[in-house]
Amino acid sequence: MKIYGIVGWKNSGKTGLMERLVTEIVARGLSVSTLKHAHHHFDVDQEGKDSFRHREAGATEVLLASGRRWALMHELRNQAEPPLADLLKKLSPVDVVLVEGYKRDTHFKVEAHRVETGQPLIALDDPTIRAIASNEDLPDMTVPVFDLDDTKAVCDFILSELGL
Structure with a gap:
């Protein structure tokens, strides 16, 4: 499987870009899965449901x-968070896996950037970021810069990078 990442600070447009990229990749006849990293406690289950009760037990x-x-929920129960490579092995084969987050891992990435966040560009210090999708012009960058809303151009770039 070929993987490509989307990274950025909170409220930078990562999830919206991911959603649009999945739609675009599927429309091109390719299969795609996603893997999202959460930096906080999250729950996909609902309190009171049988599956929730099984986990709580x-x-x-x-x-x-x-x-x-089907969905598999795995409780770490004080074990270390598994590395990205181990999680990718749990996915069924597809043409592309888009990874949201995991900005410190070594796979290639596009950085989503919104000027309103006031955050610095991650790409300035990260050679794994191969392009930026931004809502502002960034003329002095050494990597390609796309409009954050130009999903087709970002998709073309990613698929070209992956040889698809």
Whole structure:
């Protein structure tokens, strides 16, 4: 599987760009999966539901299945967070895996950047960032800069980088 990342500070437009890229990649006839890193406590389960109760009772893994989808929840129970490479092995094969976050990992990335956040560009100190998608002109950058809303151009760049 080929992977490519989307990184950026909070409220930089990462998730919106990811969503639009998934739609664009699928429209081009390719299969795509996503992997998102969360820096905070999160829960995909609902309190009171059977699967939630199983986890709360101490189950390490709970697999929830129906005729439409299945989801596997794994509680780390004080174990270290697994590295990205280990998580990627859990995905079924697809043409492209888009990774949101994991800005310190070594895979190639596009940085989403909004001037309103007031945050500095990550690309200035990170050679794994191969392009920037921004809502402001950045004429002095050494990597390509795309309009944050130009999904087609960002997608063209990523797929070209991946040889697809």
